[in-house]
Amino acid sequence: MKIGVIGATGPAGKGLAARLASVGHEVVAGSRDPARGEATVAELRERWGSRVDGLKGGSNADAAAAGELVVLAVPWDGAVDTARAHAEALAGKVVIAMANGLIKEGREFHPVIPDEGSVSVTVQVAVPDARVVAAFQHVPASAFGDLDHPMESDVIACGDDDDARRAVLELIAAIPNLRAFDGGSLVNALGIEAFAAVLLSINLRHRGKGTLRLLGVEGHTPGKEPA
């Protein structure tokens, strides 16, 4: 698949871009400054060689235009304006919103809940012609970026467009060891975004790198329709 990553110079976008390229996707790593996008790709090539052959650097506009699926990997307080700035290019595409609205208060994180209920819904309102799916909120950037180690996590995808949600479930399930779960409509992104504050507080207080693992349920099987 051709995939664009907007904000691929940060740890989350960079790690995800590398991981997606490593499983065979063509990925454009974008930045507000195309030179930074290219430098990020040069750094990843230096580290991972031919494992990230499918990577290309560029601007966020290049990333938004690149593929049928675009990941919005910028901080929550820039996500809505960034999506709006690329609304035309994103129209009709699957847009993965991975932002968590969070603030740190002492030794814990608290969720920031926008009027619309979640950052993901706010992005969808800003780009009504895109098909926004919330996903990857609980996966640490370090796990994406370490290609020598398989990822160990469950990822919940929430979105209103059935085909878009299914495309994201397929994308997740094709990454070795990641399990993909259909979390229903985009309104439920509130739950996954807010839970990230709890998860990060746990990691801070217990000095760990915990991620999400669901028991008693199997993840999405590639090629199979979600129930």
Ligand SMILES: NC(=O)c1ccc[n+]([C@@H]2O[C@H](COP(=O)([O-])OP(=O)(O)OC[C@H]3O[C@@H](n4cnc5c(N)ncnc54)[C@H](OP(=O)(O)O)[C@@H]3O)[C@@H](O)[C@H]2O)c1
């Ligand atoms: N870090 C994690 O472990 C993790 C895990 C799951 C989800 N997430 C989510 O993934 C997103 C990215 O996380 P991150 O830690 O990689 O973030 P980050 O490093 O703070 O930002 C990523 C990139 O976004 C661009 N950016 C920064 N501020 C911006 C703004 N106001 N408007 C537009 N672009 C801006 C910058 O790229 P340029 O300056 O090059 O444009 C930056 O390198 C966040 O929404 C976060 O909640 C993170």
